[in-house]
Amino acid sequence: MVVSYKCPQCGAPMEFDPETGKLSCAYCGLITTIEALEADPQENVQFETVTEKPETVQNENGTFRVYRCPSCGAEMLTDSVTSATVCAFCGTPGLIQDQLTGEKRPTKIIPFALTRQQAVEEFRDWSKGVFLTPRNFTQASTLEKITGVYVPYWLHDYRTQIRLDAHCTRTNVVRHGDEETTYTQHFNVVRDMDVDYSRIPTDASEKMDDATMDLLEPYDYSDLKTFDMPYLSGYLAERFTYTAEEMEGRARNRARSFAEQTARGTISGYGSVSIVNQQINFRKTNEEYVLLPVWMLNYRFKDQNYLLAINGQTGKRVGTLPVDKGRANGVFIGLFAGLFVLLTLLGGLL
Amino acid sequence: MKKRSLFRKNEAGRAAGLLRRLAAVTAILVLVMGLCAFDGMGQKVYDQAGLLTSSEQEQLQQAAVSAAYETSLDLIFVTTADAGGKSAMDYADDFYDDGDFGFEGDNGSGVLFLIDMDNREIYLSTAGNAIIEIDDDEVNAILDAAYDRIIEGDYYGTFTAALDGIRYYSTNAEHGENVTGEYDPEAEDYTIIDIEPEPAREPSFWEKIINPVGAGIRAIGAAIASFFATTIMKRRAKTRSTINYKTYQHGSVHMRVQQDILTHTTQVTRHIQRASSSGGGGGGHVSSHHMSSGGHSHGGGGRHF
Structure with missing residues (x-):
């Protein structure tokens, strides 16, 4: 079933607006809260159920489910994890309800806080500070391709108990005339502590690169809202590919690394520290399935794909901007020549 | 006739003329000596420690005076058994300053060679032109020669070795190129001026x-x-992590066990090798100098025996 929210006033599709945190109509400008929409679904909102059970098609790119756009009736091809999409023909948002219910329903969501235009500006500013990006990178035609994606995350809570046994030394040197004596004190050091971790995120999408997603952190969890489907209107969204159990290992690794650093940080004042034994226990206290907002740009330059992302809540920029080697060499030669002339003109100091 | 009488007159006048000429030469000599103010009759050997026999003192006195005319330096030889708490350098410098020594006059050019039995040191103090003429390397060469004698207990030999060295090195072509100087008879002081090394021509x-x-x-x-x-720029194209180990920590750490127990202490002793010699200076002829407590410049150097 595909769901689309329609303007109660003019019937045009409504999208979630990061600036107001409400749904707005692109045509008549009506703004309405999500609560108001859901309060009276029969009157104010028009759900369109086009297909109960989607057909599937297979082509060289994989298996796709075929839905029909509730507005224009065109085919909407989605893969097995798509939960929100936009009609390629008329731009109407389409939410795939069966990917958002039951176990697949996220408990919480951080809605987009950065508008598309703000995200484009972020990319442009970022590129300005680098100078070496290809010339067409900052063109509107490139940057307008950014897509707002709600990425599925698991948030893991752990209570960890970590114990370190360490051999530590402290030395001092005493001199008597020509005799130098080095005294080394040896310590048996033990630390056993509990540390709680809350909401360690792991990205649950197969398509997203873990390293890139980790760099998007931190999200400000105080903006976490109870999940509601209208938040996804106008954006792409996926449901998790990996279950919480499958992400457990990665989450634990992160918790382990944090706990190790915390425990290690409590051993101080020694000249040398060598950990003899380390034990760590995890107790899972909670896990949540949430959607977090990301502005994405896939950019192809000289046969290489660049995945650039901006945190849809905080605006943090992630990824490696493409560097145009020709331009980099040009900048290098220009700088070199300029500096050489400058140094020479400064009275031929050398 | 006339010629005869003239001749006779000449006979008498010749003796008188000879006398006059002698007087004139003597007067000039006295005048020259007075101008150079060098006291050839003054005492040059001060054997306060009694290390020399009287005939050795006599020979050294004569050698010092004749060498003085040759080198235009006042040569003074001193021994002491009690330096009065001074270092050999201070003792030698002060002795020279207080003694009205100097070839051109008080505090003029000269060399004082000291055997200091109190500090067990031989010291060569140079003043005026001697600072320039006997450069640091040459001071060391003279001390080398004197040291070979003093360790034998040959005090007279020490002085003659020093004298020969002073005579040779003060008149050879080598001298400290970093200093120049001038004697001012009115102020009775010799001014040493450090010459800046000649700057290379500034290239265009x-x-x-x-x-x-x-x-x-x-x-x-x-x-x-x-x-x-x-x-x-390329680095700015990349992004780095902005989280740390505390980002997701919830609440504070609860410490169950925290112990730091001193188990034992180990100790390692080693012997420090001291540097045996300080490195010598660079090339070139250099005369170093310092100011004595009397406010006069002296050069030179010493060596313990």
Whole structure:
């Protein structure tokens, strides 16, 4: 079933607006809260159920489910994890309800806080500070391709108990005339502590690169809202590919690394520290399935794909901007020549 | 007739003329001596420690005076058994300052050679022109020669070795090129002036630009700076993590066990090797000098025995 929210006033599709945190109509400008929409679904909102059970098609790119756009009736091809999409023909948002219910329903969501235009500006500013990006990178035609994606995350809570046994030394040197004596004190050091971790995120999408997603952190969890489907209107969204159990290992690794650093940080004042034994226990206290907002740009330059992302809540920029080697060499030669002339003109100091 | 009488007159006048000439020469000599103010009759050997026999003192006195005319330096030889708490350098400098020594006059040019039995040190103090004429290397050479004698207990030999060295090194072609000086008879002081090493001719602007070494250094500098600039630009193209181990920590750490127990102490002793010699100075002829407590410049050096 595909769901689309329609303007109660003019019937045009409504999208979630990061600036107001409400749904707005692109045509008549009506703004309405999500609560108001859901309060009276029969009157104010028009759900369109086009297909109960989607057909599937297979082509060289994989298996796709075929839905029909509730507005224009065109085919909407989605893969097995798509939960929100936009009609390629008329731009109407389409939410795939069966990917958002039951176990697949996220408990919480951080809605987009950065508008598309703000995200484009972020990319442009970022590129300005680098100078070496290809010339067409900052063109509107490139940057307008950014897509707002709600990425599925698991948030893991752990209570960890970590114990370190360490051999530590402290030395001092005493001199008597020509005799130098080095005294080394040896310590048996033990630390056993509990540390709680809350909401360690792991990205649950197969398509997203873990390293890139980790760099998007931190999200400000105080903006976490109870999940509601209208938040996804106008954006792409996926449901998790990996279950919480499958992400457990990665989450634990992160918790382990944090706990190790915390425990290690409590051993101080020694000249040398060598950990003899380390034990760590995890107790899972909670896990949540949430959607977090990301502005994405896939950019192809000289046969290489660049995945650039901006945190849809905080605006943090992630990824490696493409560097145009020709331009980099040009900048290098220009700088070199300029500096050489400058140094020479400064009275031929050398 | 006339010729005869003239001749006779000459006979008598000849003796008188001879006398006059002698007087004139003596007067000139006295005048010259007075001008150079060198007291050839003054005491040059002060054997306060009684290390020399009287005939040795006599011979050394004569040798010192004749060497003084040869070198235009007042040569003083001193022994002491009690330096009065002074270092050998201070004792030698003060002895020279207080003794009205100097070839040109008080505090003029001269050399004082001291055997200090109190500090067990031989010391060569130079003043005035001697500071310039006997450079640091030469001071060491004289001390080398004297040291060979003093360790044998041959005090007279020590002085004669020093005397020969002073005579040779003060008149040879080598001298300290870093200093110059002048005696002022009115102030009765010899002023030592440090000469700045002659600055190399400043190359012209175009010479600097064409100079391949300079251009090379500039090119390397510019290349390094440009490389850093582009590297920084490339780095800015990347992003780094902005979370740390505390980002997801909830609440504070609860410490169950925290112990730091001193188990034992180990100790390692080693012997420190001291540097046996301090490195010598660079090339070139250099005379170093210092100010004595009397406010006069002295050069020289000493050696313990």
